[in-house]
Amino acid sequence: MSAFGRKNGIGGMSAGARPSFGVARPMKGGAAAEGPAAKAPVPGGEQFPPIPGGMSAGGMPPSGGVPEKADAMSRLQDRANNVVEGQAKIEGFEASVHKIKEQVLPRLLERVDPEAAATLSKEELSEEFRPIIMEVLAELKVTLNRREQFALEKVLIDELLGFGPLEELLNDPDVSDIMVNGPDQTYIEKKGKLTIAPIRFRDEQHLFQIAQRIVNQVGRRVDQTTPLADARLKDGSRVNVIVPPLSLRGTAISIRKFSEKPITLDMLEGFGSMSKKMCTALKIAGACRMNVVISGGTGSGKTTMLNALSKMIDPGERVLTIEDAAELR
Structure with a gap:
């Protein structure tokens, strides 16, 4: 017998021998079988218990397919x-x-x-x-x-x-950016990926009311005479609101959320955003009251860097900030 249960020929085996794999067969030609006290031969294979699971000898299913792979794929x-x-x-x-x-x-x-x-x-x-x-x-x-x-x-x-449909997005810690382009289209950035949010506003009037509610919290207004406004939510999130006629597709709201846990220079180094030498140099610049200019494109991390750098300012120092919308935490 081979490892796959194929016969190499019964005649070549010694008397009383049996196959090493496959179904056992009754002995032929053995001396013990010829004596008067010889027992009746057991039908082939019945001296062994059946193989569970419908598997044939050699571990293969009766149909010859892969034994468990199909079942695993089916379960998945x-x-x-x-x-x-x-x-x-x-x-x-x-x-x-x-x-x-x-x-x-x-x-x-x-x-x-x-x-x-x-x-x-x-x-x-x-x-x-x-x-x-x-x-x-x-x-x-x-x-x-x-x-x-x-x-x-x-x-x-x-x-x-609250802020209507925006509430569930604001309460999601994985959402970092919310971009509303009219009542029917809202994008979110979640774990670095931009996707369409499963929310809708009733109509343009509903969205405009939410926008007004946001800017009213910081004593601002937004309407046709003042179609652009910046604000800040209680959690520190930065908000920009644009309404018609400046916005061509209805009211637009952009919300940039910040991490609840303050980001430090050491954390930025750990993220791979800067080298160890750069981290040390920025710590010295922040602690020694050096002049520093932070610039970059939208979403490049200017505010994050500014907040991390400001952690190096001596707590006893008096800090004055000039901001259109409060961003320094």
Whole structure:
């Protein structure tokens, strides 16, 4: 027998011998088989237990295919299909919540004073909203489970107190840039990759209201007479707003988010952004009050470098900054 269970010829084997691989066969020509006390031969292969899993001798499946590779690929494909189905369920859940929000919000605004609501915290507003939302849902004959109800409350509160659809992007720590080009198109930069965000504004008026809410927080305004404004969010994110007629495709909003953890020169060296010698030279320049000019293109890291360099300033020094929009942290 060969390693693949092919016979090399039974006749060449010694008496009483048996194949080393494959199905065992009854002995032929052996001296023990010719005596009167010889036992009846056991049918071929039945003296061994069956091979599990439908595998033949030699480890190959009966059909001659690859034994486990096909099963492994099938399991991987099933797992991928389950992930896609899970994502589809999440997207379907979010879509249903937003669809209900479009029905509930107009009726909710009829019962709520937006100016009074602005004086409440999100927790207080949630407590005030809950019975009103249930009343509106009863009028619309819509039944929600607890998960959907909490999601609807959050979306409605974000519409009245927050920045609407932008809230979920602002709360995502992996998103570094948000670029809104009109109500139907929003791009985000996430982990260095630019993708289209799964959010939409109701219309241009809805987007314009969100833009006004952003700039009003820093005492600025944006309209046709002042179509360009810069602002800063509470978390330090930098915002630029452009509205018509300066913007040709409707209101445009650009938000540059900064890391919650302050970046230092040592961290930039660790990232590979500069050499060790360059890091040492910048530390000396920052600590010794040298004149330094930081320049570069959009998104090149000017603000990050400025903030890292400013960490070397003596805490006892008085620092004066002249900024259009506050960026130094």
